[in-house]
Amino acid sequence: EIVKNKILEHIKNPSSTTDKKFAYFLRNFIIDQISDIDKLMDMTPPTISNLSPEDNSYTNDSTPKIYAYLLDDEKGIGIDKENISFTLNGKDLKFTYNQDTKALVATLESILSDGEYEAQIKASDKAGNETQKKWKFTVDTIPPEVDYEVLNKIINVKKETKAEIQTTTNEPTTFIAEIFRVKDKDKGNKGETVFAFESEEFSHDFIFAWDGKDNGGNLVENGVYTVRLSVLDRAKNTTSFEEKVNVNNEAGK
DSSP states (O other), rough: OOHHHHHHHHSSSSHHHHHHHHHHHHIIISOOOOOOOOTOOOOOOOOOEEESSSSTEEOOOOSSSOEEEEEETTTTTTTTTGOOOEEEETOOOOOEEEETTOOEEEEEEEEOOEEEEEEEEEEEEEOOOOEEEEEEEEEEEESOEEEEEEEEEEEEEEBOEEEEEEEEEEEEEEEEEEEEEEEEEETOOOOEEEEEOOOSOOOEEEEEEEEEBBTTOOOOSSSEEEEEEEEETTTOOEEEEEEEEOOTTTTTO
C-alpha cells in the first residue's frame, strides 16, 4: 500500500516529465498488473478530433453542443479518464467521456451570451502521454441589420433594363434571392418560384439584379413579380424583405 501511494503521489506531483512517465509505468506494471509490453512502452499521445462547434465557426445557438472525439492509439494503453480537463474561456466544464464511442461531451449549465469563446481539452493516456487542443467559436443570435434601395423595378429586354436592388449590411453576409409570380395583383398572392439564387461570398454590400429570365434562361411572362431577398450572417441569422417588380417585355412570352 505504501508503494502504491508513493507511485500515485509521483503521478500527481512529479518532479519532472521523466519522473511522471516512470511513475505511470510503475502504476501500469505493479498496480494495474499490465504485462503487454506494447502497452507498457506506449509513447504515442491520444488524438483530439471532430471539434464541435468547428474551429473559428459561428453559431446562432446559445446552448451549442460542445464536444470532441478523444482517441488513444489503436495499440495504446487507453485514455486516463481521471486526467481529462475541459474548459471554456478558462472555466471548467462538466463533461462525460464514452469509452466506446470516444465522445467527450461538455455540459453547459447556462446559456451563452453572444461573443467569442475558446474551448480547450487537456488529456493523457494511462502511459502519461499528454495532448491538448484549443479552438474558438462565436455565438451570434442577432440578425443582420439591412439597408436597401430599389434602383429599378422595370425589366425590359429591348431597353436592356433589369430589376436592381442595392443592399448594405452591418456585418458580412450572403444572400438568397427568390422570385415569385404574383397571381392576383390586388391581393399580392404568390405563385410558383420562377428564379432562385444563392450567393457564396460574404460581403457588406451587394447589388442583386434580375433580367426577367427563369433559372433555365427563358424569358418569363410579362407581369408583376415578388422579389424576396434573405440576408444571412455567418451564424445563419436571417433578415428578409420583399419588393414588387414588373416584367414588361415586348419579347416576353
